Amino acid sequence: MSEEQRKILDMLAAGKVSVDDAEKLLSAISSGETGQGEGQSGSPQMNKSRLKYLRVVVEPDAENEKGDRINIRIPLKLIRTGLKWVSFIPEDTRTKVNEALRDKGIEMDFSKMTPDDLEELVENLDDLTVDVEGQEKVRIFCE
DSSP, X not given: XXXXXXXXXXXXXXXXXXHHHHHHHHXXXXXXXXXXXXXXXXXXXXXXXXXXXXXXXXXXXXXXTTSOOEEEEEEHHHXXXXXXXXXXXXXXXXXXXXXXXXXXXXXXXXXXXXXXXHHHHHHHOSOEEEEETTTEEEEEEEO
16 A cells, blocks of 8 residues: 555544545545556565465365365455455444454454555465364465
8 A cells, every 4th residue: 555545544534624525535646556566576466466366265174084174265356455444444443353362362453454455465375284183274375
């Protein structure tokens, strides 16, 4: 996310501009950036177009044939969009969410997570496999 886009979202969160005005400003900025970064190998746009889904696959252990098979495919666009909408969550609610995460041992503040942080997480999520008490295998990966 560019600095200009961040400023527009900050103004929207502070109530300095309306949603319609923010949308118009963001559209104007994005139309000015359309040709940038295309065709460069290793660019963020190249990585975004290559990985499209977060997959979660649960398979029963070979000895447990009665277990359910689960295959979830989440579009990464949905996750990226959700990250942008975090700025619209009221501060007191974000504080409660962060406290609940900390209580569970997760030190994360989504309001401070940048799109670059998300892209780095996606790129490094090659293939995570978790065995659940010898009964199921959970695989998490991007494709």
